Amino acid sequence: MLQQDPLMEALDAGLGQARALAQAILDGFDHHYRLFRAVSQAAQAHFEAGQAQAQRIAVRDRIAFYDARVFEATERLISEFGAQRLTDATWARVKTEYIKLLINHKQPELAETFFNSVCCRILHRSYFHNDFIFYRPAVSTEYIEAEAPATYRTYYPAEAGLAATISRTLRDFGFTLPFEDEARDVRRVLRSLHRHLGHWPKLAFNAHIKVLATPFYRGNTAYLIGRAVNGDLELPFALALYRNASGELYVDAALFEHRHIRHLFSLSRAYFLVDMEVPSAHVRFLQKMLPDVSRAELYTMLGLGKQGKTMFYRELFHHLKHTSDRFAFAPGIKGMVMIVFTLPSYPFVFKVIKDVIPPPKDVSRETVRQKYLMVKRHDRVGRMADSLEFSDVALPRARFDPAVLDELKALAPSMIEEDGDDVVIRHLYIERRMLPLNMLLDTAPADVVDTVIRDYGNALRELAIANIFPGDMLFKNFGITRAGRVVFYDYDEIEYMTDCSFRRIPPPLAPEYELSGEAWYTGHKNEVYPEEFATFLLARPDIRAAFMRHHADLLTPEFWQRAKANIEAGIAEDFHPYPQQLRYRRPAV
Numbered sequence: 111m112l113q114q115d116p117l118m119e120a121l122d123a124g125l126g127q128a129r130a131l132a133q134a135i136l137d138g139f140d141h142h143y144r145l146f147r148a149v150s151q152a153a154q155a156h157f158e159a160g161q162a163q164a165q166r167i168a169v170r171d172r173i174a175f176y177d178a179r180v181f182e183a184t185e186r187l188i189s190e191f192g193a194q195r196l197t198d199a200t201w202a203r204v205k206t207e208y209i210k211l212l213i214n215h216k217q218p219e220l221a222e223t224f225f226n227s228v229c230c231r232i233l234h235r236s237y238f239h240n241d242f243i244f245y246r247p248a249v250s251t252e253y254i255e256a257e258a259p260a261t262y263r264t265y266y267p268a269e270a271g272l273a274a275t276i277s278r279t280l281r282d283f284g285f286t287l288p289f290e291d292e293a294r295d296v297r298r299v300l301r302s303l304h305r306h307l308g309h310w311p312k313l314a315f316n317a318h319i320k321v322l323a324t325p326f327y328r329g330n331t332a333y334l335i336g337r338a339v340n341g342d343l344e345l346p347f348a349l350a351l352y353r354n355a356s357g358e359l360y361v362d363a364a365l366f367e368h369r370h371i372r373h374l375f376s377l378s379r380a381y382f383l384v385d386m387e388v389p390s391a392h393v394r395f396l397q398k399m400l401p402d403v404s405r406a407e408l409y410t411m412l413g414l415g416k417q418g419k420t421m422f423y424r425e426l427f428h429h430l431k432h433t434s435d436r437f438a439f440a441p442g443i444k445g446m447v448m449i450v451f452t453l454p455s456y457p458f459v460f461k462v463i464k465d466v467i468p469p470p471k472d473v474s475r476e477t478v479r480q481k482y483l484m485v486k487r488h489d490r491v492g493r494m495a496d497s498l499e500f501s502d503v504a505l506p507r508a509r510f511d512p513a514v515l516d517e518l519k520a521l522a523p524s525m526i527e528e529d530g531d532d533v534v535i536r537h538l539y540i541e542r543r544m545l546p547l548n549m550l551l552d553t554a555p556a557d558v559v560d561t562v563i564r565d566y567g568n569a570l571r572e573l574a575i576a577n578i579f580p581g582d583m584l585f586k587n588f589g590i591t592r593a594g595r596v597v598f599y600d601y602d603e604i605e606y607m608t609d610c611s612f613r614r615i616p617p618p619l620a621p622e623y624e625l626s627g628e629a630w631y632t633g634h635k636n637e638v639y640p641e642e643f644a645t646f647l648l649a650r651p652d653i654r655a656a657f658m659r660h661h662a663d664l665l666t667p668e669f670w671q672r673a674k675a676n677i678e679a680g681i682a683e684d685f686h687p688y689p690q691q692l693r694y695r696r697p698a699v
Contacts, residue, residue: 127191127200128204129207135183135187135225137183138179138182138183139183142179145179147387149168150385153325153385157331157332166329166380169328169381169383170488180231183228187232188232194232202242205242209248216256218247218251219247219417219420222247224416226244230243245424251390251394254391255388256387261323262320262336263323265278273300280349285359287358289358289360290358290360299349299361317338317339320337321334325351328380328382328383329380333349333350333374334349335347335396337398345366346368346400349361370688370692371399372402373492373688375411376492378493378494378496378597381411382411382412384412389417393405393412409421423500429455430506436453436509437510438453438454438514439452439513439514439517440452442548442549445586445600446471447464447473449461449518451511452543458540460539485497491575492685493598494599494601495542498541500535500539506532507528525538545590546586547562547589551653559652564656569588571673574669575673577606579638580598581605582600582602582603584646607670607673607677608678609636611636612639614666614667615639615642640664641666641667643664
């Protein structure tokens with residue numbers, strides 16, 4: 111019997127170990143995605159039962175899934191394989207074997223990102239000092255086919271007629287609840303389509319409608335998402351479905367304008383619950399509908415935040431490679447808590463918490479981080495910007511304006527390290543860049559001031575109804591989105607409404623108290639006096655007039671007390687991410 115060469119035996123043993131490690135990492139990812147899909151699949155039952163709160167809790171809890179599974183996989187690799195002691199050569203083989211396992215996988219891009227997370231945690235290496243991560247995707251996501259159902263269904267209205275096609279589309283989702291009046295809803299959708307197009311086009315030879323096969327759930331709503339093709343016309347659409355008090359379904363609105371569908375996927379909204387066997391196919395379908403929304407944003411809105419961060423990181427460095435402008439201070443008034451800078455050619459801002467936060471701010475870095483996590487886990491109701499949180503981001507030092515780099519070194523030295531030609535930022539948040547509200551108000555004409563102040567007040571109302579008190583309500587802490595919507599983005603002082611006490615200012619104990627520069631009332635932590643808002647918000651006569659015209663009640667404690675009482679009583683209001691005038695008026699019951 112021939113004796114095997116010892117070198118070959120060692121190579122075989124090393125290969126076997128690499129395969130086992132690769133399989134263990136993939137097992138960890140597959141376990142994660144099974145749990146992720148289970149939560150998404152439960153969304154239909156919650157929707158049909160009218161359990162909007164259960165949907166919100168599912169979205170909140172799902173955020174922690176990824177890190178928990180990475181921790182579990184890391185612990186397994188350390189305990190079973192001694193992974194922390196493996197050589198670089200072994201890790202290189204592990205990556206090669208892992209790629210082989212992904213050839214026919216349905217979520218290869220997510221599995222690659224999971225590998226990166228486990229690898230970085232075990233090796234204690236960052237993305238910019240790691241030869242073993244998937245810096246670029248190794249396995250293509252093109253043409254991956256879902257098993258059943260397919261990613262989308264296709265309908266041909268020339269065969270059965272447009273009305274019958276819409277009816278069939280509604281029925282094909284397998285809802286167990288009946289429709290309140292399906293024929294009426296179909297007529298309403300057709301009227302909305304006619305209104306949008308301005309005429310009835312003749313069905314072309316290529317007329318067809320593609321609809322994603324699983325609904326997108328958020329709160330009380332199920333959205334059916336698709337696009338129609340007729341000749342040269344490509345028309346995206348979204349149908350918003352609700353459940354009435356009798357347990358019947360109805361179409362609340364049909365959206366055909368790009369800006370309205372775009373807003374469904376705004377990062378100022380809560381993430382969707384949607385079951386996806388092949389998430390890359392959903393993202394590809396959505397990006398064809400919404401070419402101005404990045405893949406990073408789409409993955410994030412589908413609840414795959416870590417993949418969104420991976421895509422954003424790749425998109426950022428691709429952009430840096432093809433541009434030459436420098437990081438500069440973001441427009442607006444400098445804050446006391448954050449250093450905020452931006453790349454003019456890139457529509458995002460970068461925010462670093464200062465090491466020392468001066469009075470009157472009474473927060474620490476950890477407090478600020480908890481506030482940002484609170485916002486990520488909360489329903490942002492279209493009024494709070496979402497943030498991508500990053501650690502150890504290496505940016506080219508030559509791309510920094512010297513003033514920005516000097517301020518980072520002076521005010522956040524623990525967050526900055528220079529590594530060769532790079533500046534490594536230990537922790538930062540990245541958000542969509544907006545025009546600060548105070549800058550708009552400084553130059554806006556009277557009619558714009560009135561419109562913006564009205565929306566600013568609406569933002570305060572909606573945040574309050576959603577159990578959020580902004581704390582620092584100055585205009586500089588709000589921005590204007592591309593859609594012209596007022597959004598809050600400074601979170602170091604936010605509190606839950608239910609943790610606040612809203613009071614009327616008591617009368618002074620003596621006349622001389624009113625002449626004092628100090629308040630005669632207590633002002634304990636989380637004690638709020640809405641009458642004070644006018645003092646620091648409404649100094650300009652035109653702004654004051656607009657605010658009093660639309661929102662005078664926000665200066666009274668009664669509004670805030672009622673909102674808090676409703677929250678404590680479990681009364682939840684819907685926040686429709688489309689204009690009220692697009693909603694169908696249902697007959698009174």
